[in-house]
Amino acid sequence: MKKNYKYIAAIFLGGLIGFSACTDDFESYNTNQAGFPDKSKEQEFNKYGIPLGVVQQGIYFNYDWGGGKNWPFQVMQNLSADMFSGYVHDFNPFNEGRANTTYNMQDGWNGSFWENTYGYIMTEIQKSEDLTEKDYPSFYGITQILKVELIHRVSDLYGPVVYTQFGSKTGSMPDTQAAAYKAFFEDLDNGIGLIRAYMEAHPDVENFAKFDILMPQGKRTYSEWIKFANSLRLRLAVRIAMADPQLAAAEAKKAFADAGGLLEDDNDIVAVSTDGTGYNNPFGEINKGWGEVFLNANMESYMGGYEDPRLPKYFDKAAGGEGTEIVPVKGTYKGIRQGTGFKHKNYSKHSKSTVAQTTDAVLMTAAEVWFLRAEAALRGWSSENPGSCYENGIKASFAQWGAKEVATYLESTKTPKDYLDAFDASFNAKAVGTVTPAWDNAATNEEKLEKIITQKWIACFPEGCEAWAEQRRTGYPKLFPVLVNDSQGTIDSKLGPRRLNFFVGIKTANPDQYAALVTALGGADNCGTRLWWDTGRNF
């Protein structure tokens, strides 16, 4: 009998050890079956295209990392740059009317541009660089151009950025805005060089086309990317015209000199395509879907005063009928003034934007480039005629929006109009802008610049990041001041905010980086501190 127990015990323990030892499948268990491994992405070269796809959706941010879409864009851009630029305003009195609109700066919103760009998009740039640097130099070149486009928008909002030292485990040290701009130009050189070399070696291969959602349909070519890179260089050069005049002039000249040329045809429009790409225009979604994007009083004043034929293309007429109107709004283009601290919701029947979910999200237009050329000419960086460039810009913009009677407009001496609030006369404002659409060769450079920037501002709509950056740099177009300033003294009511403060989470998550950022900023980390290129002078 006793022997039997031993056998049983032996079998039993043997069994135990036996079944406990088979951990061979653990690796497959711990692999997500719903994942999309790079091995599978090798097919159709998706491995190289997907990161760049994410980046292209992440500039005018509508990339879903799992936290949803559209709302990130709203807090990243629409409730700050798009509003501060004077383009649009929300009808909804968030926080009873005391939020960004009255300079009660919402950290959660204002840090999100930084947070989302670095958290989700710049990481893909890094991935793309690692994947393509050796084997796919043309893709690497495109990555460089995208990187500049992505981060200059961040820098223009906050100032210092993490750029040259990108790629670590926990976070890297920042560059000053001046250093970042230098690096932008170098990366553009590098990107253009690589693409050009590839084109020369493979003149008929357009292997990025299938991943390209930025260049216009029919122009998804390497040469169009070079045009974009040159135009971007011109944009950045103009931006630093007063901060570093030598570099600005040199870079602008380089942009003109490059054989690839600039975006100048009416359809040379760099925009995130919504056509079959899965990308929805987030501005369109929060406008059409949520009903939260309305004409800003500034835009009403300028475009309304000019009777600009593009106004009906940009905005719908107000329906009116809410609240007690002291100015009838039905059938007019009626906007909302920023910074009044209103608490009601009656603006909900004012003029809404026409931009829809399916509208391509414009990043750069031929019109903008013409206005850049106008300013470059004005500054003597080229031999072009500032007036013709200016007029070409307006024409290109009219063409872009399908607006008619550009000739009349070019002669127009109409001026911006006063703003009348529909419900509260104390919100009324005299027009602050005085320039007319018609070019005047006899005008001062300052006045010419005001015309150029004002028209560029209209043409850039609805890309608030670029418009707000240029408005801060030049002071044009002149915008209505806020009536309520809740900034606790950090923002001047007349000057408006000069930047956004850094993401508040950095203070605790990475205090060293935060300290370095503030040092690189060279001023207090609030929304009143001027950026490097924001010199307060235009000439």
Added chain:
Amino acid sequence: MNKIVTLEIIGKKSFHLFRKIPLVMRLSVVFFFLSLGIAVAGNTYAQNATLSLDMSNSTIANVLEAVENQTDFSFIYDASIVNTSRKVSVKVDEKNIFDVLNKLFGDSDVAYTVVNTKIILNKKEAIMQQAAKTVKGVVTDKSGEPIIGANVLQKGTTNGTITDVDGQFTLTVPDNSIIVISYIGYNPQEIKYAGQASLKVLLEEDSQNIEEVVVTALGIKKKESSLTYSTQQVGGDELTRAKDPNMINALAGKTAGVQINKSSSGLGGSAKVSIRGNRSVSGNNQPLYVIDGVPMLNSSNEQAVSAIGGTADAGNRDGGDGISNLNPDDIESMSILKGASAAALYGSQAANGVILITTKKGKAGVQKVTFSSNLTVDHAMSLPEFQNEYGMDKETKTSWGAKGNLADYDNAGDFFQNGVTAINSLSLTTGNEKMQTYFSYANTSAKGIVEHNKMQKHNLNFRETASFFDDYLKLDANVNLMSQSIKNRPASGGYYMNPLVGLYRFPRGENIGEYRTNFETFNNDRNLMQQNWYTDAERDMEQNPYWITNRIQSNDKRSRAIASLTANVKVTDWLSLQARGTVDYTHDTYNQKMYATTAPAIAGSNGRYIDLNHTETLYYGDVMAMFNKKWDDFALTGAIGGSINSTTVNSLRLDSKTASLYYPNQFSVANIMMSTASYIDQQIDQKRVMQSIFATAQLGWKESLYLDLTARNDWSSTLAYTKHSSFFYPSVGLSWIINNSLTMPEWINFGKLRGSWSKVGNDLPLFISNPIAGSNDLIVAGGAIQTNSKAPFDELKPEMSTSWEVGTEWKFFDYRLDFDFTYYKTNTKNQLFTLPSSAGAAYKYYYVNAGNIQNQGVEISLGITPVMTEDFRWKTSFNFSTNKNKVIELHPDLKTFVYGDEGFSSSYSMRLVEGGALGDIYGKAFERDEATGQIVFSKDDDGDLIPNVVGSGNTIKVGNSNPDFMLGWGNTLTYKGFSLYFLIDGRFGGDVLSQTQADMDQKGVSVESAAARNAGFVDLEGTQVKPDKFYTAVSGRNGCTEYYMYSATNIRLRELSLGYTFPKRLLEKTKVFQDVQLSFVGRNLFFFHKSAPFDPDAVLSTGNDNQGIDVFGMPTTRSLGFNVKFTF
């Protein structure tokens, strides 16, 4: 076969347990078993049951066997006294047992006694040796309760009987003999018989004999007195006295160190159970539930994820938990293993303690049918208070309008209806010595406090226990089936799809009735019904509450099957082998229909449809060798074994989100426009496998010193790709039963010191260690790519808790006072932190194992029986627990860890800093002068003082959600058949944030905002601030957190029941009922004290984050009702 323990068998088989035990003991064991079944038939069975025999020249033994085969009777006798080899011939037809027994033994020297179905055979002369008298007696315990089945024996003889259901016995004994009355668990009593006509015997409980056996980890049974750690036993009646649809809620306040919070999602909601405090930042903090030794699933397919909106902005949803599925009537008892030492045998699942559930099974000789019916009415309580003086402002549509005589509409009160919960359950149990059956069915049918919210639950349980080959093999099979359906479960809080937002914000003085009747109006352009509400603003946050209840419909279904089988083979009398297996299969389906014109930011213009299909399967198997041996003063018990635990999740959630539907208000998957604006979440065969070997041993010395050792090694699939494939979890404990080794004064009945040390783990998330490039990238709805934003972590280690505890237990004054004290300290290291990297990092997040989070605390429980007379008894018990959590260390990279909602547009975030504690709430606060601590004010353009609010981004600590200590006070008073139970419990300390209040102040609907307007100012620490300016600066979802923090201290009458048990005598006459109990029950009756404007114990989520915050949570309910229980 229907034998209990026939001594004939004992005589033949050499391995039998009872071989060497004296007859008295043998009989008392027999009678112990009998006592379990005694309530069955009384002697009515003997009178009524008939049998037919036709046997010639058979041995007595054969005849007895034939009788046993035909009937439920079994014979008990000592084969050395009763000659069963005598041959007899019997022929009876449809006669009762007495006729048969008379025929067999009428003229022999054998006497028989029939007690229920047991027939005791004995020698006549043993009884008849002297002139005997018949004595009647009654045996009771100290409380006057009859002791059923007590052994009554004439000393030195085999003449004896046992007491009946009323504790009564009749025995014929000679004068001057000694009668011994004994019963398991009581001191035997000897009475000298001097011809009394009746005897009244009172037996006293005896500790030495109460070898109360408790179930410990892995289902291993140990003597309670030997345990080296603190456990708490909870009887099934604690769960059924005043039932809650989620039975675990019934434990609230009853056990020291166990905090139970109910989710604020109403019917079928989950419970957050935390034992000895939370210790894991990002891991699981809920205990492991184990049924009859095998783990059970307690996962939830969804929990509230934010203070705003839930998964894909569909509104916060509580998917229910696993423990709520069980039928409390099936629970025999629960054993709560609070400390890590107790649970160490469960290794990496044990960090949060284990709740061991022992379910009912059939018992030999017991046939019982129990029906219980429970009906409770739930009424919403702790509703916010509304002002009724200031009406709607036409412009802002808030209640900041003019003062006036407002119509008094109780819009909020009218919204809530009385909820009704009816739980009916039926259980049948029957069994003999070889096979026992337990079957139960329970039906829960409930109506919530919000219209259209309904719940229906069916539980079916079948358990069969059987023994084979003379008890060498025992099988125990259990099948548990559950089906549950919940319609229109309200959001557990937050802004999206939550009717309470619109309800509470609705302007004062206005009648919501219009929007109740016409929650939708006809849209001519679209030819469909559209939502109708007084405002268009913030449509995502605020919708018509009646639109939400009528046009946002959900249906939540769960089907669950738990099947388990245990086989136990006895190899020798000291060794047995056991194998167990279980399958726990849970299938959830959920669909939600949101009609067209639901808030456009969170639903498409043609409506929104969500369809979730979620299955989770747990396979568990273990084998164990268990041994139990004694040498002189030493006793060794132990087990060695291995287990495998595998869970697989398959889940598919299809959600049109804002992508809308092709055709309005048609809710099917095919109608979803699957684009990048929609939402798909799929989990394909997500598998988590753990293989383990373990061993445990307990060495006892002279029943006074016990040494406990456990060891376990886990191989977990979540550690694949890391350097550490397995982890070892040891524990050691020592206990000293003082009264067994030292002579103690009479009044000390029991004393024990215990201490233990252990290391246990906490499970890990899936896939995070996987380094395969892109393997955690996902393709999401519309073909969009969601790339992995977290750096792979090949250094991954499981969280490790090292803990030790010391404790002492005492029982005094004949067990009328007991006292238990435990001090524990737990340090949890290797916590898994997901750290946000800063700009410049290659991934947005990276993982680290770091930190040292310490919990230390004290648990005290005290039980007293101050009054104990024959008719009246008062038992009272206190439990006290305190847990102090401290973050000793985080990570060098990590000065602050933010978890939960990071508080964007919100005034709330949870943060950890070194020196802080879990549950710390951060937000905005008033700026204070550093020197004086006074609030700093600044003047606005009008020259009015406005308090400065700082901490934008929620960076200032404003409180901690955990209580300082908790107290429970339970009382049982019994008087004859009446029984009164009440439980008062309180949590003291801790803070909660009410964003509801902040929002209501902002909208001007709160009573506080009216008081301020009446006064013309708000007094803020001595400074008067104009009401409108004050609330503009302070109120709202993203207002000043500090101002909306409240003390969480509350004391409530948690449970009350008044019951009446009908006297047995009365019931006997009915011949139907064995037991009838009626009771009035109430749960959550009222607060003795509460500072917060809501029930601070209700939680938004059972997860780690979003604690201590109320965002329009469903109000807590008071339940009153009746219980009826019949036993047949």
